[in-house]
Amino acid sequence: MTVYFLCAVLLMMGLYCLVAKKNIVKKVIGIVIMDYAVNLYLIIIGYKHGGLAPIVEPGMNAQTLGRFVDPLPQALVLTSIVIGLGVLSLMVAMCIRMYEKHGTFDMSQISKLRG
Amino acid sequence: MENITPQLYTLLVFMVVGSIVAIETRNLLSAVISVSAVGFALSIAFLFLGAPDIAITQLVVEVLVLIILIRGTILIDNTAIETHRDTLAVVTSLILFGLLLGFGAMIFGSSGFPEFGEPLMRVSRVYVQTGMPSTYAANLVTAIILDFRAYDTLGEVAVLFTSILGALALLRKDGKVAREEVVSA
Incomplete structure (x- = not known):
């Protein structure tokens, strides 16, 4: 259970960085940390004690197949990691445009934001 | 495989x-390098947790994250x-x-949440047993993302394409200039 708790601590730290920091790059870093925490959490849910990587080799019987870790979260996290990279590039592009328009990364200086 | 809990902690x-x-x-440069160190530690943790495909992908993505963050933001303005x-x-x-955090620990600690090291595997038991005979893929993760759940991969490609398009x-420069010229002319 402590492993899940440490993952949740990592998630909360990313959320704190996203909410309380003023620099936009720091906010992006907070989102990246939250991304890591969620991916690690999903992989840890699928771990089995003494588990093997889910790759079938010649000569494996049903009992060896039963020792595999859960392959389903791994497949979904593989998708999630790549999507995280795409979202990060979009966020960095937004940061660059904001810097070109306002000349600073400081959120408290950018006062011309209109919803 | 021995007990991996100390390494994981x-x-x-x-x-x-x-x-x-x-x-x-x-x-900001120190912050970016620190978050990159966190990502590489995450890759090693994936290796310990029996997920080599995820570890390799995380390694490649981590290098790209470092390059994008440094090139895109730090080189522009590094003033604190x-x-x-x-x-x-x-x-x-x-x-x-x-x-x-406290309420989450209370809720997850009291419900029937699976303990660490004992996954449910209700869906993936079928994948593990029928993956090799039905898809002929030795790597079950590849069998899932490209065969059992190929629509998820299609959605992933759509999201990735949309984000890169955005x-x-x-970041383009041409369209904005051309529009202003049209307005002034």
Whole structure:
């Protein structure tokens, strides 16, 4: 259970960085940390004690197949990691445009934001 | 395979400490390098947890994250923001997130959540047993993302394409200039 708790601590730290920091790059870093925490959490849910990587080799019987870790979260996290990279590039592009328009990364200086 | 819990705890504590450094340091370059160290530790943790495909992908993505963050933001402006901190916001968010963490621990600790090392595997039992005979893929993760759940991969490609398209549309220079010329003419 402590492993899940440490993952949740990592998630909360990313959320704190996203909410309380003023620099936009720091906010992006907070989102990246939250991304890591969620991916690690999903992989840890699928771990089995003494588990093997889910790759079938010649000569494996049903009992060896039963020792595999859960392959389903791994497949979904593989998708999630790549999507995280795409979202990060979009966020960095937004940061660059904001810097070109306002000349600073400081959120408290950018006062011309209109919803 | 032996018990991996000590290695996992070591890596998790390293990740938490690296995140604290990344959040609290003033220099943006140090913050980016710290978050990258956290990502590489995450890759090693994936290797210990029996997920070599995820570890390789995380390694490649981590290098790209480092390049994008340094090239896209740090090279433009690396000045630390020296304004005074909003103490009320910091204290309030810390208290609120601490409460969220506590309530989450209470809820997850009391319900029938699976313990570490004993996954449910209701769906993936079928994948593990029928993956090799039905898809002829030795790697079951590949069998799932390209065969059992190929629509998920199609959605992933759509999301990735849209985000890259958005980044390109935000960063282009030509369209804006041409529009202004049309307006002035």
